[in-house]
Amino acid sequence: MTTVLVALLLSLAQDTPLTIRFIGNESFEISDGKTTLLTDYPYRPGAFGYMMYDPKPIRPRGNVILLITHEHLDHFDATQQRDTSWKIIAPRSVTRSLTGALAIPLDSLITIHGLTIRPILTNHGPIEHHSYLVRWGRLRLYLSGDTDEPTELLDQENLDYAFVSPWLYSTIVKSGRAIPAHRVIIYHHRKDEQIPNCRGCWIPKQGESITTVGNE
Helix, strand or coil, X not given: CCHHHHHHHHHHHHCCCEEEEEEECCEEEEECCCEEEEECCCCCCCHHHCCCCCCCCCCCCCXXXXXXXXXXXXXXXXXXXXXXXXXXXXXXHHHCXXXXXXXXXXCCCEEECCEEEEEEECCECECCCEEEEEEECCEEEEXXXXXXXXXXXXXXXXXXXXXXXXXXXXXXXXXXXXXXXXXXXXXCCCCCCCCXXXXXXXXXXXXXXXXXXXXC
C-alpha cells in the first residue's frame, strides 16, 4: 500500500461524521457508528429537579464508552446502567464502587477505540470533578461539566465544540472573553431556558441531534 493511499485512508477515517444527540442534563450520545461516547450517562431521571428522560430510544452502536464528570446523581447513577460491557472513564469517587473490568484508569491521557481523552481536574465544590478534552479524528471536543471556573476552558485553543453550562457561559460573557470554539453547545439547561447573549450557540431540546464532519 503506497504512502499516498495510506494518507488518503487516514484522512477519510478522520472525516467520518459524528452524530451528537442530546439526551438530557449533560448527557449526549456521540457516535461515528463504530464507537459511541455517552457523556454523564446514565443519570437518575429528575434528580435535583433536572430533566427526565426515556432510556428506551438510546441504543449506542459499536464500542461504548461512558465519560463521567462527577458523582452527582444528575450525572451518573450506577443503578440505571443497562449494559455491563460499557467502559467507564470517571473520577475515582465514581469508579471505586464499580468492578475493575468496567473502569478505565484515569490517566493524564487515555487512548481508547480511536479516541484520545485528556481528563482535566476542575473545581466543583468539595468533590472530585473532571472536565475532558476529547480528540476524535480531526475534531476537538471540550466538555466542561459542572465547573464554574472558566480558566481551563479559556486556556484551550481551536476547539471544534465546547459543551458549556449556562452558568459557566454567563461567567465568560461577563468577563468579556470568548470561548475558543467554532461551536458552543449549552447543556445542563432547564427545559425552555433562555440563555442571554448566546448567539450562534446550539441550545438543544431533548432528542435533537446534529451531524458534523471535520473542522467547522
